[in-house]
Amino acid sequence: MTANPPPSHLSTPGLVDSHIHPDKTSWGGAWMSRRPASTLAELIENDRASQFSFDLSVEERAFALLSHAVENGTLAMRAHVDVSPEIGLANVEGVRAAAERLAPFLTVQIVAFPQFGLLTNPGALDAMAAALDAGADLVGGIDPVGIEHDLHGHLDAVFGLADQKGRDLDIHLHDGGETGLEEIREIAARTIAGGRQGRVTIGHAFALCDTSLPSLGRTLDAVAEAGIWIATCALGPDPVPDIDLLERHGVRLVAGSDGVRDSWSPFGTASMVDRAHLLGYRTGAMTDADLERVFRLASTAGGEMLGLPEIADWSGADSGTRLEFEAEHVAQLVVDRPAPVRVLRDGREVPRG
Template sequence: MSQPLIVPGFVNAHVHPDKTSFGSTWLHRKPAHSLKDLISNDLETQLAYADSVETRMGALVQDAIASGVTAMRAHVDFGPQIGLKNIHGAAAVAEKYKEMIDIQIVAFPQFGLLSNPGAVDLLEAALGEGAQLVGGIDPEGLEQDLHGHLDVVFGLAEKYGRRADIHVHDTGEVGYREIQEIARRTQALGMNGQVTIGHAFALADAPSAELERTLDAVAEAGIWIATCALGSDPVPDLDLLAKHGVNVDLGTDGVRDAWSPFGTASMMDRAHLLAYRTNAITDEQLERCLDIATIEGAKMMGIDRVLNPVQGDGAYFEAEHRAQLVVDRPAAYQVVRGGVQIAANGRLS
């Protein structure tokens, strides 16, 4: 028989809310055959949006809160092509909904950093105009300058005392090199636990001695790995990562943007996808996916309140077991923050 179950507030640990078409008109997408194609389509789409970042991201955030999400790490684009308007828009949304959700903003160089003249100065400016974290992207595979790219990212993180969150889509030897160098710099600067690598597709490569060494380096540096269980994208072996002591959190990545028409604001949906992609069968495996979408994300973001769902942040569901939640994906009938109701039955209070 179903009964009331409360789980900690969900955490979307990796999302691009400024790109979303949520709350706007249907977006007609172009085909893409490479990462560069996707980035090019993304820029064209952003420049053509009639609705502001505040409008689109605001609609996504409202839906997220109603589904039980009480914290979010937002990767927000900047660059000479768009300036800092996305950063400013995201900061406005974070301020508007601050009583309901914690939003950390990463200044994300989607269109390049060293390869995009003027982007380095804008990255530094973004840290004073709404962004809390320094972002990076494929230092070698996309930027073609592993050390130069990371010099900027870690240099600004050290200068301003900020955390870093770096996308690494590269696989194989390039991906290993990038991840190992990020781990080395993390340790050298005493930033253990303050650095996240998004996607980290190389960690889903076939087992090898180099993969084992890379996982050990990640664990020793206390680096968080943000996976999104997207489509056909690689998803790491959760048992293998746990064996090496690697921290894992979960995000949605893009939600209904130029990259993909799919995605929802619900992290319950994403926990379901993670469970499906990792062949979760037992209650323990299913509950691990739920924990990754809640408790582990909160630890990564440094939000202790989420860890106490009764007096802190939580969502109430009707179900027999926590494992069943991940399979059935029921809607939250109540969402609380600091012990106070902020949403019920899909609507904000």
Template sequence: MSTPSIPAESGARPTGGILLTTPGFVDAHIHPDKTTWGSGWFSRPPANDLATLIRNDLQAQLAAGDSVEERAFALMRQAVLNGTMAMRAHVDVGSQIGLKNIHGVRAAAERLASFLDVQIVAFPQFGLLSNPGTLELMEASLGEGADLVGGIDPESLDGDVHGHLDAVFSLAGRHSRDLDIHLHDTGPGGLAQLRLIAQRTMAEGMHGRVTVGHAFALCDSTQPELGATLDLMAEAGMWMATCALGADPVPVLDLLERHGVRVALGSDGVRDAWSPFGTGSMVDRMHLLGYRTGALTDSDLERCFRIATSSGADLLDTPAIKDFSGAGSADRLEFAANSIPELVVDRPSPLAVIRKGRAVSRESVG
């Protein structure tokens, strides 16, 4: 399936350089509640598996000296200054922390409401059914700042695929919310879970309203059931959110495109207990997507740009990006670049971020 093109305009600048005008970016998968952005350096202990990473994450959050709101605001402000106009924030909910992260990220989002559209996913990072009390907190979060229902590794982390999917689809259905599930599992087991999610999506009438984050099982083109899984996901209108992280698997974009599965792009964790890396800039992230997926041609590079802009805008239904029409748009970015492929490779900071017709500055975003 081809991805819709996004117009961009360029013209001579008074200084003789080239001004490229583009739509804003969408960060479709980010964890602003976990970040240490704006705080002191955080030294990360070693971790060799998901369970250890989650345990280290919880310990770091409980020991943090500054509030969720202030840390999230610092990162989200950085994203705004780098041209992000919308984001989907996955925010931890669990019996260990209650709803404080939801409240903190929602407060930060409200401070940036003039610049940034934010969807909050209630995310059961520490387990859903396996962490007693979390399901009830997830439901409560939907009335206290969360917009979407999240899930995580129904089999390997929660230990009950059908029970987990029953819980999250039931919660989404009762509250008329979309669903976004982290799935790190690989191989045949990961693909089987993706097919179950696709089947449930269609059975529940949620076509186009379910996203799977990471979905590493989709990144192994040697798996015999990959094509059938992608076809079922496309039939269900499911999205994949990828983050092009470190050594993590990345999808073969041509393959997903041929099967009709749409892809959005996000930062995932930024300077948190999981990783020391990340900048909060989708300019950097689309560059990494191109690098990790072996983009060589102009067409390959332009696709990375579209995934970071129009695809994310379709997923989040973001008018500021979907309605972009060129240099006269009230919501736009301006870069010193000759073309979109050059922009993806050189990853310059925007010369200007224009939101609702007004220039965004460090002073204006607080």
């Protein structure tokens, strides 16, 4: 009787979660029962109510989630962390403390995120400025029209704060339709005018997912010219982009988890292999090339966005920063979704547990 051959070991670049909310997670704590919500405003109000109901601290919950992400191969992430007059700096300080406990294995960029409004929430802009002095890295934003009802006022505020503090921007944009595309073109114009090419990200950008919109093509061209990154999460019923179309226009795309088991959704694992699988499934990936592409969006593309050459310019199986899987091929890896058997950063192996 012939013994089965040992599993093949596949080495890959490290994974990057380019859009995640670790301060909102219930990971590591008791089960959270979610309240129904059918609109973005209702989801945000549910989120606001949950912020002060957790038994565990932000640091404890974020550390539990981030630790799990690292064990599953995530070596860097862009973390959107709520800042408001009610919350103050507590969430930024908690996520930063959790991230520091995982150094040197995990790089975390924190976005100061005005989830509950900026212009519509008095004191929020001052809280954002304070957060950037207390451990946040980037300036965040939230639907200038849909939430703030003032396209130019909101963008004046966030771009002005970015200029004042010398920071990059990462703006949530759920607004759809031609309104959403108009917002995106305005962000692109301001990006170019300020010489910020390559330093601005738009999260979700649902309007870019609607191929029926007349101005989609010129909006994609404007995004590409501005070097804006688009972060997609393939979450639940949310729209997903036509990846082929974005690539033809030269738009750079990355992938993220978004919320992981928070008040918005009971789902999420913080595994970017899982997220690549979901993105491939949602976008109809079929060929090996399709599956390899969604893996790149969850790894090297994110490394480029975050400015991490050891991931973006991965040198191969001999690299000191790599993941090892029991798999034959990246396409198989994306479909089967195994956890890595080894995770290494700069030659140091991540200890289990």
